[in-house]
Amino acid sequence: MSDGQKERGPVLTVPVRPRPRPGGVPGSEAGARDEGIGASAGRPDGIPKVTGEFQYASDLWLDGMIWGVTLRSPHPYARIRSVDIGPALATPGVSAVLTHEDVPGSKLYGLEIVDQPVLAVDTVRYQGEPVALVAADHPEIARQAAKKIVVDWEVLEPVTDARTALGLDGGAGGGAAGEVPRLHPGGNLVRHLRLRKGDPDPVADVVVTGEYHVGMQDQAFLGPESGLAVPAEDGGVELYVATQWLHVDQRQICGALGLPPDKVRLTLAGVGGAFGGREDLSMHVHACLLALHTGKPVKMVYNREESFFGHVHRHPAVMRFEHGARRDGTLVYVKAQIYLDGGAYASSTPAVVGNAGTMGIGPYVVPHVQIDAFGAYTNNPPCGAMRGFGSVQAAFAHEAQMDRLAGALGLDPVELRCRNAMAQGSQAPTGQVIDSPAPVEEMLRRVAALPMPPPAAWANGGAGAVDLRDLPGGVANTTHGEGVVRGVGYAAAYKNVGFSEGFDDYSTARVRLEVLAGEAVATVHTAAAEVGQGLVTVEQQIARTELGVHQVTVHPKDTAVGSAGSSSASRQTYVTGGAVKAACEKVREGALAVIQRRLGRSVPGLRLAGGKVISDTEGVVGELAGLLGDEVIEETVEWRHRPTYPVDPETGQGFAHVQYAFSAHRAVVDVDTELGLLKVVALDCVQDVGKAINPQAVVGQIQGGSAQGMGLAVMEEIQISGGKIRNPSFTDYLIPTILDVPPMQIEVLEYPDPHAPYGLRGVGEPPTISSGPAIVAAVRAATGLPLNQIPVRPEHITGTG
């Protein structure tokens, strides 16, 4: 350490404790001691996040740590004839250079299907596949040394189209089935979901068809993949890492290292966003391998370019849809083929296919449904989880079809949707009966009734004062209103909450109640990843409500407690929230037993509230802290939602999903028809959340999710050419800025789901599903163009590309 350095230890050893906050918080019970469920309680990690003290994975620092880097394949598909690490290893400052030969356990890993090499063995299947690792004193020394590794490649022709990979007609590659290389031993099909409901040959008065294309979206979380692996004295390893599911990481790391779970201990480091991109392993095993090999702490941090190669993306899709309806607009049937490009490795493709298929027609009642959804292996970048997970792709198609059908029937798009809207008691295309509120029609009518933005200043012949910043093109001064038209579009969507199709979807919570410094304090310990969504706040709120205490400490997230499942599928408030609630109930039961024992009598109707023990009949019995004394009550609960079941392999019928969440959007868009530039003027949403545990956080999820859907609709696409990513940077991959995202009116409905804790419904994903289709609908309404591809590009509007 040089003179100026500060002492910094490894992170998250200090539990996150709530700090007192000044009153006057808008939209919350300001200054109130009771910040339980339903209050917009502040984040326990808020102050460290605004002061810069919060330790993200990339901030970790240990005395004596060294830096790891990854050598990646420049080719989408190639065989490795040989790898020479000699020149790299001889570089001064380098401690280790590792290849697949140094992986002591399983050479392959995977979330659902074990098919992905920790380090390439003899073949690479995508550009960016990890081949070798280097550890050195300085990250730049490691990077320079990695360039000295000599790989003898036999470059192969990549398979870059999902339908070609499956040997189907219409693939961009055009090859016949027999000519396509099998990228994996089992062939190129990851999953085919067949869904058959009702009459196989339905007849309708009006039929509309369309083919739709969805580009590859990146999660673009801002905190890069990073972590610190620390070798332990017992031959194991401690890994501090930014992830979405510690235990599924642990399982895969154990497999690769050949170590038992008690030797591979994970702690969640600060996570700078996730959105699905941290479900798969990135640097986890690599850093552990280097740490165990060198005996030193090893830090790995991807830069932005490497991040584009270091995590899975949203599956691009090609979809053919046919909708049939009666003249009055009642839907008769939907037939669809959905092709999802899974890229080089399976990741979560099977589940994405399941969602795209089972939710493929949107939140509408359709008696006859035939859907075939396919996930394919190609040599494109691996695709997996991203917010909306399969439903996003399908929604672009089914919502475009609904508008097309409305046009064919001469009906208003909102009226057509309302006429066919799902409601409680409706059947999903899986035959599953929707057994909790599904206020689809109400959401659509409410979003349509929200105030419209003021008319554009340029609209009345340019009489008003024009502010360039309100126009497509902005201060680039591309128009003063000439050639600009405005459109309004609507969309509705739904999404399953939680893991589906028979997955054992549980969470574990350990809750402790004790008296510290004269105050009753609860500690909540789960392994549920806080990725920014505010789960740590929700955990505190639930403990406050259930135990009547204010002070709740959130224990660092680690594998010392049982699995909480993934922070994905909009599931943590439901499932980990449910586990925390159940653990608190057991703790409360224990506390009340202790209290009655101490009182020497049984008191009827006891509960805990406001730090007091209260009886329904006797009123306040006493202070919780005083009555609890030195008793410590701790309970650990493994909690499950009601089971789901696999769907029938021939028909796709079954109770596949535990809960559905619904949203509806209205978008207003100004389009410069001469240049193809867009300005989203308003993006309003109505969503049912069952019960808003933290209203401010719920609205934040809806706004943020809406913006991500907007990105896919109008600007975000990983551009692939010959299997290679052409735009792996924030210079060339554009995400919405504060200039792009419009004001959003959000209306939150609370129709409780009787099956869920507190009646709550998952929140995070639906807005990402319905916002994009509403925007594209608005652009269609403005221009009259069909627009069958997202993101919509300027040349789609001008007709020049």
Place this chain on the structure above:
Amino acid sequence: MRISCTVNGEPQQADDVWEGESLLYLLRERLGFPGSKNACEQGECGSCTVYLDGVLACACLVAAGQAQGRDVRTVEGLATGDELAAVQQAFLDAGAVQCGFCTPGLLVAAHDLIGRHPGPADAEIREALAGNLCRCTGYEKILDGVRLAAARRADKADQL
């Protein structure tokens, strides 16, 4: 090389700095100020925004050597002791912080804006923060946070 500069009012010095290092690396890895963030390291995201001699800069685009003898102020230097700066408190109150990775850069940029411009209109806030990407919030609550901070500052000024 040896670099001496001032960070948040305190003199700092680092030895053996490689010429290719950025001010961001110097701050984060050598001087113990990891608050400025490393989201893109090419000047696109604004998460490493700092004051350099009072002017906003992306620390990732400034060579460490260029900081020699200069004054750097980071997110760690916005609060006064335990008292948060107006923008910090307002971001918390408005719910403008989710994952928080963009927050340090946005706070420095917003701090600069309301320091220069006491009552910014929405269009001015958007323009000032256009170089700061956020992936979680959709920016609505960030706008709320800046409006709230500006309003509180104005209230305070009225009371004086």
